[in-house]
Amino acid sequence: MKLLKALIVFLILVILPVINADIIMPGEKVVTIENKIININDFPDYAFIAVKSGPISSESIAEVVGVDGVIPNFYKFTSVSVYALKKEKLADLPAVQTPENIELFLLSSGAVKVISGLQSYKTVPDSSPQSVETKNYVVNLNKTINADETTQPDSISPQFDETLYIGLTISIIALIGIAFILYNRRARK
């Protein structure tokens, strides 16, 4: 009994500082968020551009959203806003981009902000099988979706890696074990 207690204390003291328990643990991993405009084809006369704000890096500041509606991802700590503008104005998008000339371009082209505060990444516990998350948005030219505060995406589709199946298998085996014990108890009565 003493040996068992000592073993438990030893395991807790040695292992806990380096690994994670439960789902709240700060040992986290990054999951990519794929943000997508699912009704982009409703606006054939408009182009959508994703504009980043946040830490300055060598990345471009504004990128055009493709016909598939997938909003380009930027650096991890960058927040992204999406603007809609008439397609003919797209030719004026500066080739050499700075925050100032992009802001000026957006103002002069009459661009409408349709989504703000998009994040490209989130963190989940290391033990989570989640690998990617897709957030789908339905945009409206008369309204800005505040992705960081008030507006939930229209749908979220998490994607998982292979550990999902291993986790599910463990759960099913455990449930069978529990059912087996309970069934045996009843059978013995």
Added chain:
Amino acid sequence: MNLIPLFAALLITIIIEFVVYFIIVRKNPQELLLYSVLINSFTNPLANIANGFLSNFLLIEAIVIIVEILLINALFKIDYKKAALISVLANIVSAIIPFIFIFF
């Protein structure tokens, strides 16, 4: 595919919850360890998967606690009140202990 975090989280949760079970129930440690393995092997992987859909730790923990109350009640052959006490304590401890090690 990195399975270490999945199994590490499960292993530590099993150990922590077993200790809580033993402190409260104080009998038959081998049986309690088996129950801890089975209960946590059922709930822990599912909680991690659910976290991907809900991203709401408190809601997921609440569901885990309720499921564990039912399982503890059935396996330990104890009343729901005591099962609830064990489940709540075990899950609070398993959620808090890792933070203690990280911050201190």
